[in-house]
Amino acid sequence: MMGDHRSVMEAYLSATYTSNLTMRNNAMGDADRLIAAGLSCIDRDLDPHERVRRSLAMQAFRLQGSGGMTGARGLAERLGGLLVRRSMRGRTRMVSPSVRLIEARDIALLVLRWRQHNTCPACLGRGHPTIGEGREVIDDTRVCGECHGTGRIPLERLVRREHADLALWLASEIDSMVGFAEVKARSLLSQAV
Numbered sequence: 001m002m003g004d005h006r007s008v009m010e011a012y013l014s015a016t017y018t019s020n021l022t023m024r025n026n027a028m029g030d031a032d033r034l035i036a037a038g039l040s041c042i043d044r045d046l047d048p049h050e051r052v053r054r055s056l057a058m059q060a061f062r063l064q065g066s067g068g069m070t071g072a073r074g075l076a077e078r079l080g081g082l083l084v085r086r087s088m089r090g091r092t093r094m095v096s097p098s099v100r101l102i103e104a105r106d107i108a109l110l111v112l113r114w115r116q117h118n119t120c121p122a123c124l125g126r127g128h129p130t131i132g133e134g135r136e137v138i139d140d141t142r143v144c145g146e147c148h149g150t151g152r153i154p155l156e157r158l159v160r161r162e163h164a165d166l167a168l169w170l171a172s173e174i175d176s177m178v179g180f181a182e183v184k185a186r187s188l189l190s191q192a193v
């Protein structure tokens, strides 16, 4: 699964990066166009909500592939809108007060940054502490006390307590969007080869 993931991302990146490894921000690359077209045209009867979601999926997938934060601000603006709507209804209502758009954008940007760089500094992503002075031996009988074995900085620790549920919700939404875009990208890229 991990290998699949990597190869799709590599194919995508090789098609969208220029030779000096800077992202083409102004002109969409061929693969971008292909995937964007594929994502939006698979079902002609898509409702507007789903079209927005697919275009967000495309942007999130592209950002993840870049490994950096180029384009994150624009994406955070759009995701902020989702967060505001979410905060005004549904299950998080009791714990998350409705957020203002400006706050929501900040939360979205933080979630995007966390998705790009979230390796636990205490265990370096291994999920276990190390033993001894040299710190080379991993103690897999214990989990890391900082990340509780996940290997990632807990997202909820980075936001204000009342925004934790919203941030976690957004992170899981983005995961599902990127997962969706990956599946589509895989099939579209394999058709194009």
Ligand SMILES: [Zn+2]
Pocket (backbone or CB within 6 Å): 120, 121, 122, 123, 124, 125, 126, 127, 128, 144, 145, 146, 147, 148, 149, 150, 151, 152
């Ligand atoms: Zn850790």
